[in-house]
Amino acid sequence: MSKRGKSTEQIHHAYQPPAGWDAVPVPTYKASTVLFPDTAALHRPRSGDAFAYRYGLQGTPSSLTLAARMATLEQARHCVLVPSGLAAVTLTSLALLKPGDEVLLPDNVYGQNRHVTVRLLARLGIHHRFYDPLDAAAFSALMTEKTRLVWLEAAGSITMEFPDVLGLLHACKARGVTTAMDNTWGAGMAFNAFELAPGLGVDLSMQALTKFASGGADVLMGAVCTQDAGLHRRLDEMIEFLGYGVGANDVELVLRGLPSLPLRYRAQEASTLTLARWMQQQPAVARVLHPALPGSPGHAYWEAVSEAGSGCLFSAVFKPAYSAAEVDAFVDALQCFGIGYSWAGPMSLAVPYDLTHSRSLPLPWTPEEGGTLVRFAIGLEDVEDLRADLAQALARLG
Template sequence: MPTSLIHHPYTPPADFEAVPPGVFKASSVLFPNVAALRERRWDDKSAYTYGLHGTPTTFTLGARLATLEGARHVLLAPSGLAAITLVDMALLKAGDEVVLPDNVYGPSLSFAAHELVQWDIAHRLYDPMALPSLAAALTPATRLVWLEVPGSVTLEFPDLRALVRCVRERAPQAVIALDNTWGAGLAFNAFELGEEGGVDLTVHALTKYPSGGADVLMGSIACLDDALYQRLAWCHSRSGVGVGMNDVEAVLRGLPSLALRYAAQDAACRRIAAWCCTQKTFVRVLHPALPEAPGHAHWAALCQAAAGLVTVEIDPRFSQTQTDAFVDALRLFRIGWSWGGPVSLAVPYEAAQMRRLPTPYRGTLVRLCIGLESVEDLIADLTQALAVLQSLAGPETL
C-alpha cells in the first residue's frame, strides 16, 4: 500500500486555469531520463533542475517582478538584506572597494564594516547630497557603488541621474546598485534615467510593499545585463540561497494590489506630513514631496509617487527619554521595524549615532511608517501623544 500511494499513476488534466498562479513545492525535481538530467540548465530559467534553483512558482514571481522593475532578470533571496549581501559577495573580491552613501540602510554598512573587511574588501562613504563627495570616494579599486533613494530614515533625495553619471565617468569599471525598496518599482524606473541609462541592478525588500501583509521576509535582485545576471545567479546557487514557496505565494497574492496600496499610503503620508509641519514640536519634517525637504527638486524631477514614510525631528529641547515617552504614548502607531504593511509604525532614532559624516539633525528623529488606517485617526493618535510629550516637559522646554 505505501508504494502505490507514493507512485500513484494518476496525473491531473493539464487544462486547469485560475486567477492565482499554482504553488509548486519541491526539493527534488524529477527527470524522465539521465540524458535530461545531464542536459537541463537552471541558470537561464529554461528548465528545472532542483527546488533551490527554481520552480514554476518562483519563476512566475521573478517574471512579474522583472516587469515591475523594468528589468530582464530577477533572483529571489530570503530577505532584502540577504539580497544586498549576495550582491556584495558576488561582485567583490579581496583588494576591491565598495562605496556606500552615508545614509545607507544600516545593516548594509554593518556588513561592509564587519564581514567585507575580513575579506580584505574596503568600503568608503560619501554624502549623496554632495556630488564632489562621491567623486572623491571613487578610486581605481572601486568595483561596486551603492545608491539609496531616498536615504534611510532621513529620506534625503539625491540627484540620482548625476550620481549615476559621476560613477560612469570616474569609475566605469564599477557596478552601480540601487536599493529600490522605497520606490517599489512604481516611483521611477531605475534602469531608464535618461542619457545616463540607469543603474546596473536594483535590490528590493519584497518584505515591504510587494508583500503588504507584514508577514513575509523576502528580497529580490533585478538587472538587465545577461553577464551580470550570470555572476549573480552562480553566487546565488553556490551560497544556497532559497525562498519558501508559501512565502512566494504570499508575495504573488500581494502584487495585484501593490499599486493601489502604494498610492493610498502615499496619499495618506502626504497629508500626515503636511499636518506635522504645523506642529511646533517637530522642528523638521522629512518627506521628499515637501518643498523644504532635502532634495525635493530632485524628487520632483524624477518621481510623482513618494511612498508612505515620513520622519520628524523632535525639538532638541526634549530629551531622548521624553521622545521615547511620546512614541510609547502612541496607540494606533505600533512600535516596530519595517514598513509597507497595513499597520502604521513608529521608531525613534538618534541621528548622531546613525551617521559617520556630519549631520544637521540635533534632536531625536522619529520615523513614521503609514499603514492603511484612517488618516484622521492617525492624526488624532499623534495629537494625543504630543500632549503626553508636552506634559512631561520641564520649564526649560516650554
C-alpha cells in the same frame, strides 16, 4: 502488478487531473526533489542561460513566475529571488566584489548594508568609504581605480535624504563603475531605476519584497533585478555558492500581493503626505523629513526623477527641548501605531532612533536645531484616525 503498500500507493498514485483547469492564482509548487523524465535528462548538463529544473532550491514554476513579474515591475530583463532584503544586499556585494576592490556607500545607507560592509566585506579584504549623497562633486573625487561598486539609496534610510542620483550616476558612468540601488522605498513605482534620465540608470536594482511587494507584514524575501545578462549570471552563480532559496508559501504570498501594490502604494503615499504636512505645523516638531516636501534634503533631486510616488515613510525631528525619554513616551502613547521595524504593511509603525553611532558624516541638522528623530511608516488605517492619534500623543508632550 501486485498490490502495493499504502505509502507506496500514495507516493506513486496514478491519478492525473484532467487538462483545462485554470485560475487567477499562480499554482504553488512545493519541491525539494525535482523528477526527471529519464536518465538522459538527469545527465544532461545545464548550458549557458538555458534553465532546466534540477532541484527545488534553484527554482520552481512558482518562483520563476514571481521573478519574471518582479522584472516586469522594475522594467528589467532579469531577476533573482533571495530569502530577505538583507540577503539581496549581501548577494550583490559578494557577487561583484573581490579582495582589493572598493565599494562606496551613502552615509545614510540601510544600517544592515553598513554592517555587512564594515564587518563582513572588510574581513574579506574589500575596502569601503562613505559619501554624502547630496554632493556629487565630492563623491566623484572619492572614486579611485579600485572603486568597483557604488551603492545608491533613494530615499536614504531613516533621515530620508533624496540623493543627487543623476549627478552620482553621471560620475559612475564616466568611470565605468557598476551601480546598485536599494529601491525598496520606490518599489518600482516612484521611478524607473534603469532609466532615471535618457540613457542614465543603475545597473542593478534590489528590493526587500518584505515591504511593498508583500504588503502583509508576514513575508521575508528579496529580489535583485538587472538588464545586463552578464551581471545576472554573476548573481545566479553566487546564489548557488550561498545556497539561497525562497519558500513556496512565501512566493505565493508575494504573488498575491503584487496586483494590489499600485493601489496600496498610492493610498499609503497619500496618507503619508497628509500626515507629514500636518506634523510640520506641530509646535513640538523641529522639522519633517520627506522627499516630496519642499525644504527636505534632496527635494529638488526627487523632483528631477520622480514619476509617481514618494512612499509611505516620513521622519519627524523633535525640538531639542524634548528629551529622548519624553519622545519615547510620545511613541508609547500612540494607539494606532505599532512599535516595530519594517514598513509598508497594513499597520502604521513608529520607531524613535538614536543616530549617534550610525553615521560617519554630520546629520542634516545641528543639536541646537533638532533632537530625537521618530520614523513613521504609514499603513492603511483611516488617515483621520492616525492624525487624531498623533494629536493625543503630542498633547502629552506639553
